[in-house]
Amino acid sequence: MLHPLPTLQQHKPWMPRLAFAPHNVAPRGDTLVVVFLRGAADILNMVVPHGEEAYYRLRPSLGIPRPDDSSAKQNERALDLDGFFGFHPSMQALLDAWTSQQLAIIHACGAPDESRSHFKAMELMERGVDDERGPASGWIGRHLATLNTGNSSPLRAVGMGTRPQRSLSGTVPVSALRSIADFHLGGDQRALQQMRVALNTVYENDVLGQDTLSIMDTLETLDPLTYSAARGTIYPDSEFGLALKQTAMLIKAKVGLEVSAIDVGGWDTHFAQGSTTGLMPNLMKDLADGLAAFHADMQDHMNQLTTVTMSEFGRRASENGSLGTDHGHGSMMMVLGGNVDGGKVHGEWPGLEEGQMIGPGDLAVTTDYRDVLSEVLVKRLKNPATNEIFPDYSPNMPNLLK
């Protein structure tokens, strides 16, 4: 710097000097990755209750054959997990994480809301509230607001996509990132260099500006196209794969990432969803391949990383007349990480017989999604303020983390 620029500040004596939290880009607890399956995923075909008679009665066409069903082709049968549940064959890639006990499943998990409306259910779940009257901010937003990690990075919380997820909204600013290239300042080298210097000059005394500049410099050198993942891992060539890959890149670049929120769309499978092949199996394969690649790539970081998948509700236990499934209730969550009590299906299984289901024939909810998130928040993200994050809710920890 040739001259400091105090006068830019003096020039506007009314410009406030903002009080900043201490400069520190280390997250206090784990980095949290939240994967939201938009459209109400048909979890009964993802983690198949193959020990349940009723499942096959209710799904004569869509049901996934038992692991020992010799009348079905080997590659069309469920992959047994614990003698009662099995993965859909498209989710084979996750078996490694399962057997290494870093993947836990919480079945019959979800929210109390029975509107069966995507809009309402997603809204409530992302806000972490029981009805519209709760706070307008999102549960992750309140987590960030109640946990002062001293991290002022603009990439403290990132929504992968064109705009930040509802769950991220709150008083702590978050970034939407379609691509790491969003953090590149394009242009020819000379102009770019000049602009870089100009920004440094005008933001000389501004912590947020300096943080943003340093992140810009770090990310300027990162390119998802040339990224080489650990263990020769290849991420799926999909939006989801790219989002996970970029999350991995941000974690490794140490730019202060504490939360990454990723959406996977397309799960509203009312029509011809496919049993072992087709629309939904393709979605499951993308999901499983992506998570498995992330798990492999991030092996060395698994002790500081927790990944959670969720969906706004489940789908009807019985298939509908157009080889799809309609809106249901109970869903399923997966938790992936180095401190997970994994290789287990947690939660009480309510069953699919008449009298065991609710509403028009839907899986009941035996574990509230907030129980799972609360345990992750308290044990892994070191945030005890669950009463502020989930107001008017007292969580019961399902003990799925060590």
Add this chain to the structure above:
Amino acid sequence: MISRRDFLKLSALVTASAALSSCAPVYRRLAGGLPTIPWTPLDANDFLALNRLTFGPRVEERARFAGIGLQAYIEEQLDFESIDDFECEILLNPFKTIRMNADEIEGVTNQLFDGYDRERPATELRQATLLRQIYSKRQLYELMVEFWSDHFNIFIEKEPCFYLKPVDDREVIRKHALGSFRDLVWASAHSPAMLVYLDNQANEKSAPNENYARELMELHTLGVDGGYSQQDVMELARCLTGWNVKEHFWLGDFVFNEDIHDTGVKNVLGLKIQNAGVKEVEQVIERLVTHPSTARFIATKLTRRFIADDPPQVIVEKAAQTFLNTNGDIKSVLRVILLDGLALAQPKYKRPVNFIASAIRMTNTETDGAGVQDYLLRMGQTYFNWPTPDGYPDVSAPWQNNLMPRWQFAFELIRNEIAGTKNNLNHLLDVASTGILEDDVDALTSLLLGSPLERLARDGLIDSVSSADASPEETLQVLAAGILASPAFQWR
């Protein structure tokens, strides 16, 4: 002999007429042509005042303000109907859906063989909104349109608001933005977009839904501590049963459905309401809009918007009193807040819309209003896209940590890399140019920050970005982008 300045004016006009006659994309010619005099520096107070009265002052607005003074300028802007806005109106011609009724809009979105073009009404409304903020000469009016759009927030993505909100924008917000608060609430209560957004179409005698009833009191009139109870909410919800939206013939029009109306006696805020069908709510609204809590709530929000995040109580009280004295005359309340309040103004961080609009206006940039929407999205303030009924935050803190898209916007705006957008900063600076870089930088900083930087700061800035292989013009360009990206420009 034609002077350089005249030549520039002429060429700008030629370009402009060519652009206008070609129609698409809708390029805007330079507002009012090029200024004939360079802009004079403004002192900090005047610059701040103009920043609160406009979406970022254009040079002609500076000149006008300097010519007639604050008070006359405010009066001129309040009397918005006397300001000819034909040039802006012409730009809105392509956006047919903003002039249609709900039924027609729904028809337009549904007539394609290969799908449902549900995006068009929202896209047109967003584009039109930005163009009005940038090109309308009725700047104070447009600021009030923005204010009420937040106050009576509607999330356009909630079904089926995409074909209802354009009507609400025209018939509720724009129609009454500087009118009477009573008319505004009345219109909003009859607005199908609002009724759908806040679930009143599901409010029936047999299954009451309190959503709209509550927000009508909590967010639209009394304020959360305004002195109503849960019982009042439930009773008002009963009055509102049957306030509904047509789903078939004249789709999207307001309808009162007597069959699902609760005909019992209600008691709202101590007001006993006999069965009177659709007339019941009229009594409640009359009560709400004349209530001292409402006066205070609206005065507080307006003062926060125009004066300071933490609104000075002396202004709030005076404005609230004016609200009560004038029966909620919005112009009168606003006049008090601006005339008495601007002297007490505290810095406010520009919300994304304000940042983008001010950068475009102050650099005399031409835009079709389309390409810049992407930046609003990344900065988090897409129009009509705030999900909850409280509207986009109106304080500085939530907006401060997302600098990267602002920097990119500044850089790409100056480098003319934004689709459908072309800045004329060089033309503008040429008017004031002496051919000396330092003078040009003074003209630039005076334009964007009100008055030139002190010499030391200016020379330091120039030195820091100067590069041996960059021409002074290129350096000036980077300086312009740097100033637009600077902390000083983020505050207004």
